[in-house]
């Protein structure tokens with residue numbers, strides 16, 4: 379049996395159950411928070427808040443989430459361990475990778491394969507080695523192994539830094555077999571350029587999620603990406619700033635009608651705490667929480683002709699195929 383790594387250890391892929399493939403627990407700017415901790419406040423309260431929201435999610439029937447928080451988003455796995463220990467009924471898969479829309483973090487910018495070679499060492503990208511370490515040995519000193527790789531290709535497309543991260547992610551994928559999720563700016567339609575890089579690096583496209591695909595309402599581009607083998611992340615339910623509830627849900631219905639249910643996964647891209655926006659500025663997103671898919675999206679899809687088998691594909695079978703291989 380294939381196993382998937384979670385914060386609390388490996389689980390059988392058959393035990394993953396209904397899965398949300400793109401969530402967060404905490405997104406923050408670590409060095410700002412270390413120096414200006416007032417907004418974050420009490421660590422125990424933040425953890426208790428996440429625990430209560432995730433317990434409610436598990437009670438709603440979701441068995442697994444992928445927390446796709448990586449370098450650049452304040453990933454801190456000891457904190458996630460404290461949460462996971464208090465919600466053992468929910469599998470939490472954590473990720474490795476790097477989140478940037480343009481340049482790589484300065485740590486990596488001069489640690490290039492060329493510089494390594496000039497110093498007489500093997501010509502390889504330390505970034506890919508870090509990702510492999512997170513997957514094979516565990517993150518930091520936690521022993522928690524990452525179960526997914528993550529990068530971002532936003533509106534600017536494949537800048538030098540973004541291209542490097544995408545290639546490092548693809549190389550770590552081919553070395554370890556871990557699946558990939560890619561934040562995209564759907565309206566910019568960078569999918570073909572992403573496919574070119576993935577093909578050059580020999581990635582298995584059936585293990586790659588094209589994230590935030592539901593931010594656009596134009597299905598033909600998305601179908602071409604699914605036809606190429608990618609899975610489409612319909613994964614920002616509740617973020618009405620890019621597309622409304624009905625636009626997002628009706629797009630899922632349309633893609634299901636085209637026979638693509640096996641190429642869709644559902645999620646919210648929610649986070650219990652996110653310091654990229656001032657407090658209160660996201661309060662208009664009333665449906666942006668972990669329960670929206672379970673309470674609102676699934677009933678709407680069912681009422682509009684999406685079958686139980688198609689919902690099973692989006693929530694259970696396709697996540698298991700991607701995570702488990």
Ligand SMILES: [Zn+2]
Pocket residue numbers: 400401402446647
């Ligand atoms: Zn996200």
